[in-house]
Amino acid sequence: MKLNWLWTLGVGVALFFMTNVTMQSTGNPNFFPTVIMLGSFVVPVAFVSFFYEHIRDRDIPLSVLGGSFLLGGAIGTIAAGLLEYSTLTSSSVSSLFGVGLIEESAKIIVPVFLFLGWKYRHQADGLLFGVTVGMGFAALETMGYALVTLIQSQGDVTAMNQVLLVRGLLAPAGHGAWTGIVCAVLWRERAKAGKININGWVIGAFILAVVLHALWDIVNSQNSNAIAYGGMLALAIVSLELLFALYASARKEAGLTPMTEPTDDEKFDKRGKPG
Numbered sequence: 001m002k003l004n005w006l007w008t009l010g011v012g013v014a015l016f017f018m019t020n021v022t023m024q025s026t027g028n029p030n031f032f033p034t035v036i037m038l039g040s041f042v043v044p045v046a047f048v049s050f051f052y053e054h055i056r057d058r059d060i061p062l063s064v065l066g067g068s069f070l071l072g073g074a075i076g077t078i079a080a081g082l083l084e085y086s087t088l089t090s091s092s093v094s095s096l097f098g099v100g101l102i103e104e105s106a107k108i109i110v111p112v113f114l115f116l117g118w119k120y121r122h123q124a125d126g127l128l129f130g131v132t133v134g135m136g137f138a139a140l141e142t143m144g145y146a147l148v149t150l151i152q153s154q155g156d157v158t159a160m161n162q163v164l165l166v167r168g169l170l171a172p173a174g175h176g177a178w179t180g181i182v183c184a185v186l187w188r189e190r191a192k193a194g195k196i197n198i199n200g201w202v203i204g205a206f207i208l209a210v211v212l213h214a215l216w217d218i219v220n221s222q223n224s225n226a227i228a229y230g231g232m233l234a235l236a237i238v239s240l241e242l243l244f245a246l247y248a249s250a251r252k253e254a255g256l257t258p259m260t261e262p263t264d265d266e267k268f269d270k271r272g273k274p275g
Contacts, residue, residue, distance in 0.1 A: 005049035012042030016164075024157060032150065039164030040142040044069075044135035047172045051131050051180075055124040055250050065132055072110035072129075073136025077144075079106035080137075093218060100213035104206065107137050107179045115186060116196075124250035126187025127180050131243075134179030138171040173236030174216060177243040178209040184246040191253075212239055 016038040023031035052065060080103045111129045114120060120129070146163045153159040185205035189197045212235060219231025 004053055005046050008049045009042065009046035012038060012046065016042055020157075020161065036143055036146045036150075036160070036164065039146065039161070039168055040139045043168040043171055044139040044176065047176055048128075048132050048135050051128050051247070055128060055247065060120060060125060060128065065128070068110055068114070068129055068132045069136035069139075071136075072107070072133030073138075073140045075109050076103070076106040076133065076137040077140045079109060093214075096217040096221070097210070097214040099217060100210040103137075103175075104178060104182070104209045104213055107133055107175065108182060108206075111179070111183045111186075115183075115190070121187070121191060122250070123184055123188040123191055123246070123253050127184035127243075127246055127250050130183025131176045131180035133183075134175040134177070135171065137179070138167070138175040141175075142167040142171065170232065170236060173239045174213075177239035178212055180243050181239075181246060182206050182209050184243075184250065188246075188249070208242075 016035065019031055019034050019038060022028075023035055048065070048069065052060075052062075083102045083106070084099060108130075110133055111126070114129055115126070120126075142164065145167060146160050149163045150156070150160045182202075182205045186198075186202050189199055189202050193199075216232060216235050219235070220228055222228045222231070
């Protein structure tokens with residue numbers, strides 16, 4: 001059983017708290033960037049590591065995955081930020097659905113380029129790229145929210161840490177899950193048809209991601225903490241259930257079972273090298 005992702009999570013969390021304690025005990029503001037970076041990236045990186053260890057294709061190097069995380073996240077946040085600034089002027093329900101549509105579209109820009117390249121052909125590849133880009137987007141977005149909170153609160157470390165902890169814990173059930181769902185279905189339907197196949201399943205997966213995203217923003221905007229956190233918890237469960245159902249399907253396609261974890265050579269023999 002591979003548990004490197006747990007080591008990544010454990011070490012990252014430990015470093016976050018150690019840096020936080022050092023910053024608060026010394027009063028040294030130079031630690032703020034490190035705290036924000038660790039708080040924003042630890043959970044997303046660990047979540048991506050989990051999927052990379054368990055369903056990765058033999059031909060996906062870490063450089064491609066890391067590039068997808070940073071490039072996909074950066075392009076997604078830039079595109080979403082520009083479109084939202086230009087088109088959205090309120091926090092109405094329709095505007096929040098607009099946010100969902102814009103951000104879910106922005107996050108699949110880099111995965112679509114990888115998809116069109118045809119090098120990575122398995123459903124597992126799509127799920128991995130989707131989760132990776134979604135987590136990159138979430139990490140960069142969290143950094144922004146944490147910095148804004150720190151500035152607006154005039155240096156309130158507790159408020160900043162609350163943003164980092166809440167968004168960090170919820171990130172896998174949000175951006176990571178939604179983009180992972182869309183990309184897994186996109187790759188799966190192409191694998192079934194042997195050609196690019198934007199059918200009802202793909203369109204439905206994208207619409208589902210937009211709706212889940214919009215509902216998340218709607219419940220998060222409620223004044224009642226009970227409604228906000230209860231709603232986000234329910235949506236998190238639904239999102240992760242869907243993602244891990246596709247994860248199980250991707251493992252089955254790859255010839256893996258919950259009880260076995262073949263070596264890299266065995267994975268290669270079962271799946272074959274993509275053409």
